[in-house]
Amino acid sequence: MDCNGNYHWSNGIDWRTITEFTSGITPIKLKKMEQFYIGIDIGTTATKAVCFDRTGKVIRECSQSYSMYHPKADWSIQKPDEIVAAVLGCIQEITKGVQPQFISFSSAMQSIIAIDSNGKPLTDAIIWADNRAHSLAEALKKSEQGKNFYQKTGIPIHTFSPMTKIAWLKEHDAITFLKAHKFISIKEYIWHHLTGEYVIDSSMASGTGLMNIHTLQWESDILDYLEIAASQLSKIVSSTHQSKGQSDEFHYVLGGGDGVLANLGTGAMEAGRMALSIGTSGAVRLPADKPFIDPEMRTQCYHLMDNRYLKLGAVNNGAIVLQWLKESILKTDESFEELFKQAETISAGSEGLLFVPYLLGERAPIWDASAQGTLLGIRIIHTKAHLIRATLEGILFGLLSITEILLPHPEERHKITIMASGGFGKSELWLQMVADIFQMKVIVAETIEASAWGAVLIGFKATAIAVLSENKVEKTFLPNKDSKEIYEQGFKKFKKIYSLLKDI
Numbered sequence: 001m002d003c004n005g006n007y008h009w010s011n012g013i014d015w016r017t018i019t020e021f022t023s024g025i026t027p028i029k030l031k032k033m034e035q036f037y038i039g040i041d042i043g044t045t046a047t048k049a050v051c052f053d054r055t056g057k058v059i060r061e062c063s064q065s066y067s068m069y070h071p072k073a074d075w076s077i078q079k080p081d082e083i084v085a086a087v088l089g090c091i092q093e094i095t096k097g098v099q100p101q102f103i104s105f106s107s108a109m110q111s112i113i114a115i116d117s118n119g120k121p122l123t124d125a126i127i128w129a130d131n132r133a134h135s136l137a138e139a140l141k142k143s144e145q146g147k148n149f150y151q152k153t154g155i156p157i158h159t160f161s162p163m164t165k166i167a168w169l170k171e172h173d174a175i176t177f178l179k180a181h182k183f184i185s186i187k188e189y190i191w192h193h194l195t196g197e198y199v200i201d202s203s204m205a206s207g208t209g210l211m212n213i214h215t216l217q218w219e220s221d222i223l224d225y226l227e228i229a230a231s232q233l234s235k236i237v238s239s240t241h242q243s244k245g246q247s248d249e250f251h252y253v254l255g256g257g258d259g260v261l262a263n264l265g266t267g268a269m270e271a272g273r274m275a276l277s278i279g280t281s282g283a284v285r286l287p288a289d290k291p292f293i294d295p296e297m298r299t300q301c302y303h304l305m306d307n308r309y310l311k312l313g314a315v316n317n318g319a320i321v322l323q324w325l326k327e328s329i330l331k332t333d334e335s336f337e338e339l340f341k342q343a344e345t346i347s348a349g350s351e352g353l354l355f356v357p358y359l360l361g362e363r364a365p366i367w368d369a370s371a372q373g374t375l376l377g378i379r380i381i382h383t384k385a386h387l388i389r390a391t392l393e394g395i396l397f398g399l400l401s402i403t404e405i406l407l408p409h410p411e412e413r414h415k416i417t418i419m420a421s422g423g424f425g426k427s428e429l430w431l432q433m434v435a436d437i438f439q440m441k442v443i444v445a446e447t448i449e450a451s452a453w454g455a456v457l458i459g460f461k462a463t464a465i466a467v468l469s470e471n472k473v474e475k476t477f478l479p480n481k482d483s484k485e486i487y488e489q490g491f492k493k494f495k496k497i498y499s500l501l502k503d504i
C-alpha cells in the first residue's frame with residue numbers, strides 16, 4: 001500500500017535465482033504481514049523508499065525529488081545535503097507505524113564529492129552527466145595509459161567516470177584537490193551520515209574507474225596517476241555489509257548500485273536472461289561469472305558479489321529523447337500514449353526515415369560526449385507519426401548496438417530472453433518493437449521497483465532470511481519475423497552514420 005492507501009504488487013525474481021542466491025539458508029516461519037523490509041533507491045532526480053513484505057509485495061512507498069544544477073556549460077551537479085534531506089525524509093515517512101527488519105540501499109552510480117576531514121563537502125556532487133572532463137578524458141582514452149586503465153577496471157575512459165572527474169579537479173581546481181580528505185559518492189556520503197562509516201560496496205566501486213575489476217581493490221596505477229592515496233577513498237566491502245544507525249534504531253544494509261540491483265530485482269542475474277531498461281537513459285546488462293573486457297573499450301563491467309558480474313553498456317539517450325521530441329519539436333500537449341498510437345499507424349522502418357538520437361552525446365558504444373543527433377532520409381511523404389516511430393526505433397537501435405557487442409553471434413541471441421524494465425515497459429508498441437528489432441523474446445515481469453527490491457534481496461542475503469517470492473510474468477512479446485529484414489537494413493545504416501559524420 002502506498003502513502004495514499006493504494007495497493008501494489010511486486011514479484012520480480014525467479015525462484016531458481018532466489019534458491020541460488022540464498023543457498024544454505026533455512027526458511028524462517030513468519031506470521032503473515034508481520035515483518036517488513038525497506039529498499040531505498042537514491043536516483044538522479046528523486047529518492048524513492050519502498051516497504052516490502054517477504055514475498056515482494058509492496059506495502060507502502062513514497063518519494064522525494066531534488067534538482068540537478070547546470071551552473072556552467074557541461075556541468076551537471078547536485079547538492080549533497082539536499083539529497084541527504086530527501087533520504088532522511090523518505091526514511092521518516094516510510095517507517096511510520098512500521099519497524100523494518102532492515103533498510104537496504106540502491107543508488108545511482110558515478111557521482112563524486114570531495115570532502116574535508118570533518119566530512120563536510122568541498123564540492124557539490126559531480127554526477128555522471130557532467131561533461132567538464134571531456135577534453136582530458138579524450139586525450140587519456142587515446143593513450144596507452146588509458147587503454148591499460150580500461151583493461152584493469154573494465155570502465156571506459158570517459159567523462160562520466162569519477163576517475164576523470166578527480167583528474168579534472170587536480171588539473172583545474174588544485175586548491176580544492178589538495179584540501180580533499182576523501183573523494184566519495186553521494187551514497188557513501190549518506191551512509192557516513194547514517195552510520196559514521198566510510199565504506200563502499202564493490203558494485204558501486206566497480207563503476208568508478210578506480211577499482212581493479214579482477215582484484216576488487218583500488219588500482220594503485222590509477223591512484224598514482226591521480227596522485228591520491230587509497231586512504232582518500234572509502235574501504236571496499238561486500239554489498240551485504242551491515243551497520244546500526246548512529247542516531248536511530250534502524251539496521252542498515254549497504255546494498256549496491258542501481259543497475260546491478262535492477263538486474264537482481266527483475267530476475268536477470270541468471271544465465272539466459274538480459275536486462276534492457278529505458279528510463280531517462282537506457283542500458284543493456286548481461287550476467288557473467290567473470291570480468292568482461294572488450295578489446296575495443298566499448299563496454300563496462302560491474303561486480304555484484306562473489307563471482308557474479310555484469311557486462312553492460314549504457315546510453316545517454318533514452319526516453320529523454322521522447323520528452324525532447326514532445327516538448328521542443330512537436331510542442332504538443334498530447335500524452336505519450338497518444339503519440340504512441342500515432343506511431344503504431346506507421347509500418348516498421350518508418351518508410352526509410354532514420355533517426356540517430358545522440359542529442360546528449362553518447363556513452364556506449366561510441367563514448368563520444370560531443371556526438372550529435374542525425375535525421376536521415378526525410379521525404380515529403382513523412383509525417384509527425386513517422387517522426388515519432390523513427391525516434392522509438394532509433395533509441396532501440398542504440399541499445400541493439402551494445403547488444404551485438406555483448407552477444408556477437410546472432411545464434412546466441414536466440415537463446416536469451418530480454419527482461420524489460422523502466423517506464424517504457426508500459427507501452428506494448430515499444431515492447432513489441434524491442435522483440436522485432438532485437439529478434440529476441442521479451443518478458444515484462446510484475447516487478448514495480450526493481451532496484452529497491454534488488455536492495456532488499458541483498459538485505460535478505462545479509463541477514464540470512466529466505467525469500468518467498470517467485471517470478472510472475474505479466475506479458476510476453478515474441479519477435480515478428482516479417483519485420484526482421486527491414487530492421488536489419490535500418491540497423492546497418494544506423495551503425496554507419498556516426499562514423500561517416502563525426503569529423504564534420
